[in-house]
Amino acid sequence: MSTRIAFLKGHGTENDFVIVPDPENALDLPPAAAAALCDRRAGIGGDGLLHVVRSAAHPEAAHMAAEAEWFMDYRNGDGSVAEMCGNGVRVFARYLQRAGHAVEGDLAVATRGGVKTVHLAKNGDVTVGMGRALLPEGDVEVSVGERSWPARNVNMGNPHAVAFVAGLDHAGDLYTAPPFRPATAYPDGVNVEFVVDRGPRHVAMRVHERGSGETRSCGTGACAVAVATARRDGVDPAVTGTPVTYTVDVPGGTLVITEHPDGEIEMTGPAVIVAEGEFDAEWLEGVLS
Numbered sequence: 045m046s047t048r049i050a051f052l053k054g055h056g057t058e059n060d061f062v063i064v065p066d067p068e069n070a071l072d073l074p075p076a077a078a079a080a081l082c083d084r085r086a087g088i089g090g091d092g093l094l095h096v097v098r099s100a101a102h103p104e105a106a107h108m109a110a111e112a113e114w115f116m117d118y119r120n121g122d123g124s125v126a127e128m129c130g131n132g133v134r135v136f137a138r139y140l141q142r143a144g145h146a147v148e149g150d151l152a153v154a155t156r157g158g159v160k161t162v163h164l165a166k167n168g169d170v171t172v173g174m175g176r177a178l179l180p181e182g183d184v185e186v187s188v189g190e191r192s193w194p195a196r197n198v199n200m201g202n203p204h205a206v207a208f209v210a211g212l213d214h215a216g217d218l219y220t221a222p223p224f225r226p227a228t229a230y231p232d233g234v235n236v237e238f239v240v241d242r243g244p245r246h247v248a249m250r251v252h253e254r255g256s257g258e259t260r261s262c263g264t265g266a267c268a269v270a271v272a273t274a275r276r277d278g279v280d281p282a283v284t285g286t287p288v289t290y291t292v293d294v295p296g297g298t299l300v301i302t303e304h305p306d307g308e309i310e311m312t313g314p315a316v317i318v319a320e321g322e323f324d325a326e327w328l329e330g331v332l333s
Contacts, residue, residue, distance in 0.1 A: 047325035051081070051088060052139060054317040056131035056170075058260035058296025062090040063139050063317075069101040075123030080331040081323070082121040088323065091259045092129060093119040094136050099154045111159045112152035114140060120255030128157030128201040130263015134170040134315035137162040142317055157201025170315045174200060174264065176307035177271040180229070186236050187223045188216040195224070195236070196272035200309075203234045204268035208276065212240055215250045218258035237265045239273065247273055248293035260296030267309050270301035281305045 049071070052063040062081045064071065078093040080086070095117035099105040105115035116136045118129050133153055140146040140153075141164055151162045161173035178199040186195045186207050191214055195205035205224055209215065215238035216222075222236045233254035242248050249269050251262040270290040274280055279288045281303050289302040299313040 048322040049325055049328075050320070050322055052142075052317055052320040053088065053090065054094075054135040054138060054315065055296070056134045056261065056263065056315045057294050057299060057313055059092075059129075059131035059262060059294075060090045060260075061092050061094045061132055061135050062088045063094045063096060063135070065096045065139070065143065067096070067098050067101065069097045071095075073119075074332070075119070075125075076332050077123070077328055078119035079121065079123035080328060082119075082123075086331075091121050091253070091256050092126070092132060093121075093123075094132055094139070095119065096136065096139065104156065105154045108154040108159050112154035114145065115154040118155065120253070121257075122255045124255045125156070126202060126255065128155050128160075128264055130172055130174055130200075130265075130267060130311050131261050131313070131315075132263070133160055133162060133172045134263070134311075134313060135317075137164060137170055137172075138315040138317055155201075168314060169312050171310055171312040172263070174267050174309040174311050177268065177303075177309060179271070179275075182226075182229060184229050185225045187225075188214060196268075196275065197229060198268035198271050200264040200267050200271075202264055203230050203232070204237060204265055205230070205234050206237045206239060206268055206272035208272075209238050209240060212238060212248065212250050214238065215252075218250060218252040220257075221252055221254060235262060235265050235268075237262070237269050239269050242291075242293060245289060246291045246293075250295065261294040261299070263299065263311055263313070266292040266294060266299045267301050267311055271303060271309070274303060282307060 099109040
């Protein structure tokens with residue numbers, strides 16, 4: 045008899061994920077397995093995979109077990125490992141709540157980008173403490189076709205290049221990664237955000253996520269955009285001493301990003317579980333053989 049493996053499907057502002065609960069880290073999920081599960085035609089379909097593991101059971105997270113019981117072992121849609129995913133953390137927390145591992149209020153989640161503090165609100169929104177942004181020095185440029193733009197290099201635990209453009213259609217189809225210069229700026233690839241203004245403290249963006257292509261939303265990307273926009277607007281909270289909040293429209297909805305004077309960044313948005321079921325382990329083994 046074949047083995048059935050439980051999964052769920054969820055999304056945060058339409059950035060969607062396959063969720064595989066595996067508390068004791070008993071499943072072998074190599075990159076090809078993650079990619080197969082995320083395949084939208086031959087698998088379940090998702091921008092990424094949320095592998096739910098107890099921190100103490102995972103060698104990359106055991107050192108965080110005292111701070112956070114659960115580790116978000118995140119994979120991109122192509123199976124590659126990513127340091128962090130802001131929308132993924134919100135959906136991860138929503139799953140833990142649904143499964144009875146968390147309740148309304150504060151929760152710590154271990155990620156490869158460190159331990160993140162999550163708040164599950166009564167109204168259904170989830171707020172994630174995203175840490176501080178790093179702003180590496182040096183000029184960066186991104187291109188689409190014949191157009192090129194200067195970009196702000198922002199690291200949110202994963203790398204971002206934020207370009208301000210006249211229209212979001214200038215980003216092209218975003219199926220392939222926009223070229224960037226210099227190559228040394230992002231040796232492991234980069235998430236590229238294209239940004240337009242919508243109003244005071246209000247912007248909209250499209251994003252190419254490395255390993256996934258264009259996605260409907262990117263939480264770390266929205267944070268990077270807010271940080272880059274605050275510097276452009278001359279309202280760096282570390283300088284003004286006042287928190288700054290930006291509304292960031294993504295194709296899949298809206299995120300609210302606040303940066304505090306100490307550099308800490310909070311992201312608030314929805315997180316929804318839409319389905320749960322089982323997949324056949326023999327199918328996955330067949331894909332990998």
